Amino acid sequence: MKIELVVDGKITAECSDESQFLAFNAAVFSALSDMQITLHAERRARAKSKMAAFNEKFFKTDPTGRN
Numbered sequence: 001m002k003i004e005l006v007v008d009g010k011i012t013a014e015c016s017d018e019s020q021f022l023a024f025n026a027a028v029f030s031a032l033s034d035m036q037i038t039l040h041a042e043r044r045a046r047a048k049s050k051m052a053a054f055n056e057k058f059f060k061t062d063p064t065g066r067n
């Protein structure tokens with residue numbers, strides 16, 4: 001039996017016997033890690049954008065009497 005790992009439409013790893021299984025698992029975990037990092041970066045960018053919009057809306061000018 002042959003198992004293939006396809007990421008973004010490309011085969012990144014394949015496993016056809018037990019000797020390749022460990023390398024295949026490493027490729028799977030690497031792909032999952034990359035996806036998690038990408039997801040975290042996207043969430044962080046959205047949060048920064050929301051905070052910037054919030055600050056722009058509510059803190060357009062400096063409060064009186066403060067520097």
